[in-house]
Amino acid sequence: MHRGVGSSYKLEANDVGFRYGKGPWIFRNVDINVRPGEVVGLFGPSGLGKTTLARIIAGYEKPTDGSIKIDNKPIPLRGYHPVQLVWQNPEKAVNPRWRLEKTLREGWWPDDHILADLKIDKSWLKRWPNELSGGELQRFCLARALGPDTRYLIADEMTTMLDAVTQAQIWDVILKTSEERQIGVLAISHDLPLLKRISNRMIDFSELG
Numbered sequence: 001m002h003r004g005v006g007s008s009y010k011l012e013a014n015d016v017g018f019r020y021g022k023g024p025w026i027f028r029n030v031d032i033n034v035r036p037g038e039v040v041g042l043f044g045p046s047g048l049g050k051t052t053l054a055r056i057i058a059g060y061e062k063p064t065d066g067s068i069k070i071d072n073k074p075i076p077l078r079g080y081h082p083v084q085l086v087w088q089n090p091e092k093a094v095n096p097r098w099r100l101e102k103t104l105r106e107g108w109w110p111d112d113h114i115l116a117d118l119k120i121d122k123s124w125l126k127r128w129p130n131e132l133s134g135g136e137l138q139r140f141c142l143a144r145a146l147g148p149d150t151r152y153l154i155a156d157e158m159t160t161m162l163d164a165v166t167q168a169q170i171w172d173v174i175l176k177t178s179e180e181r182q183i184g185v186l187a188i189s190h191d192l193p194l195l196k197r198i199s200n201r202m203i204d205f206s207e208l209g
Contacts, residue, residue: 013030013032041187051157
């Protein structure tokens with residue numbers, strides 16, 4: 001079945017709120033949805049809790065209030081998580097004591113065309129993470145995130161630290177893969193021109209809740 005933008009399938013954050021213990025709320029009453037094949041831009045300055053929301057949607061953090069669902073059902077707690085998060089700092093997403101080949105084999109092995117699209121040299125897989133540049137390691141992390149069971153991708157300031165050429169190449173791959181495989185993308189950034197260029201629609205995080 002084709003899971004297009006107009007279908008009932010979607011990733012949704014319903015009335016989500018978060019705070020640490022009994023401290024002040026970082027955000028409350030947040031409602032966001034992303035449909036298959038859609039790129040949603042989430043814009044806002046630093047300090048509003050965008051990264052915390054990304055962690056909640058990807059299953060790294062539990063919300064204080066609200067819920068995250070796919071197709072109106074809770075996300076499965078076991079097996080490969082259908083929502084994958086690509087961080088701003090790729091070195092924090094890999095084990096520095098593992099060669100990159102081992103990191104890939106822990107999850108899935110990318111098709112050759114994904115490696116080629118991302119301009120990943122297979123010789124990199126024999127290296128340690130600190131032997132790659134930031135741009136090379138971010139390409140690797142994206143390849144790992146685009147597994148066969150990935151239905152939604154969260155890009156949290158994913159290309160902020162990269163040069164303009166590398167940034168454009170990576171987003172070309174994401175947009176192509178999103179369209180071909182109907183992967184929904186939540187692109188989080190304070191770079192408004194970038195979000196306007198890649199997104200089907202935009203959300204201002206400061207206006208949520």
